[in-house]
Amino acid sequence: MAGEQSAFEKTFSFSPLPTKKFPFQQDNDTLRRFMKWSMLGRISAQSYSFDNNFYPYSCEKFALCFFRDPEVVSSLRNTETKVWVPLGIVELVPCTQVSMQLFDPIYSCGILRPSGHVVKCLHDVHPDYDELRQMLQDDDSEHYYAVGREGREEFLFRLFKHLCLGGELCQYEDTITPYIDTTKKIYKDLISVQKDANTKKISVVSTVLKVCAYDESGRCFPGIREEEQTFAYLIVDPFKRQVTLFFHFYGVGSLSL
Numbered sequence: 001m002a003g004e005q006s007a008f009e010k011t012f013s014f015s016p017l018p019t020k021k022f023p024f025q026q027d028n029d030t031l032r033r034f035m036k037w038s039m040l041g042r043i044s045a046q047s048y049s050f051d052n053n054f055y056p057y058s059c060e061k062f063a064l065c066f067f068r069d070p071e072v073v074s075s076l077r078n079t080e081t082k083v084w085v086p087l088g089i090v091e092l093v094p095c096t097q098v099s100m101q102l103f104d105p106i107y108s109c110g111i112l113r114p115s116g117h118v119v120k121c122l123h124d125v126h127p128d129y130d131e132l133r134q135m136l137q138d139d140d141s142e143h144y145y146a147v148g149r150e151g152r153e154e155f156l157f158r159l160f161k162h163l164c165l166g167g168e169l170c171q172y173e174d175t176i177t178p179y180i181d182t183t184k185k186i187y188k189d190l191i192s193v194q195k196d197a198n199t200k201k202i203s204v205v206s207t208v209l210k211v212c213a214y215d216e217s218g219r220c221f222p223g224i225r226e227e228e229q230t231f232a233y234l235i236v237d238p239f240k241r242q243v244t245l246f247f248h249f250y251g252v253g254s255l256s257l
Contacts, residue, residue, distance in 0.1 A: 038167030041254035091210040
């Protein structure tokens with residue numbers, strides 16, 4: 001019992017891994033899409049090593065230690081080098097998908113034409129609205145649960161949604177392919193999997209946490225205002241003892257590579 005208690009009370013220290021870059025961060029096609037979607041220069045992934053065993057039940061303690069760690073705070077751009085205080089959100093995000101089959105229903109429910117082009121629809125505010133964005137944002141849409149309630153909670157779906165909605169001056173795609181391809185590339189880079197030696201089944205080993213930090217003045221990371229497209233996730237690989245902060249600040253992205 002004492003050992004169990006100490007596991008809950010353990011703390012974590014972090015060290016930045018500045019040389020670790022993910023393939024999607026250096027892929028020209030992905031970067032051009034980020035630019036088109038007004039996310040270039042605003043979406044980022046930074047990795048850190050940590051010094052203790054991680055278990056999902058300690059996710060709140062882990063996240064609190066992360067955002068209080070001076071090495072972490074000083075490594076994040078657009079922030080002052082001060083220690084932040086308690087988190088506002090630590091949400092354990094389901095992450096079980098090992099393929100893109102989650103999106104199969106989208107291809108047959110009326111959101112897309114057989115060519116893969118997104119079906120346009122009328123909207124009171126947005127003249128260029130389409131069925132895909134309506135499915136992603138409007139819970140009154142007949143297609144809102146095309147992938148199922150549990151499917152919408154998955155990190156894979158959330159990533160797809162973030163990319164589809166983009167930044168402030170997003171130029172939306174006419175077809176779904178760029179969104180699917182980019183989602184697959186980023187997800188594959190960020191998420192760690194393992195194969196069972198006996199069953200040969202592949203499973204996700206990463207734990208994903210949606211997070212938000214506060215200081216004495218209020219919310220401070222990511223961004224000071226709540227906005228659906230301003231987000232931050234901690235993606236923990238418990239075996240490598242590495243964590244990646246994947247985040248985006250909503251706004252106008254860079255206009256050149």
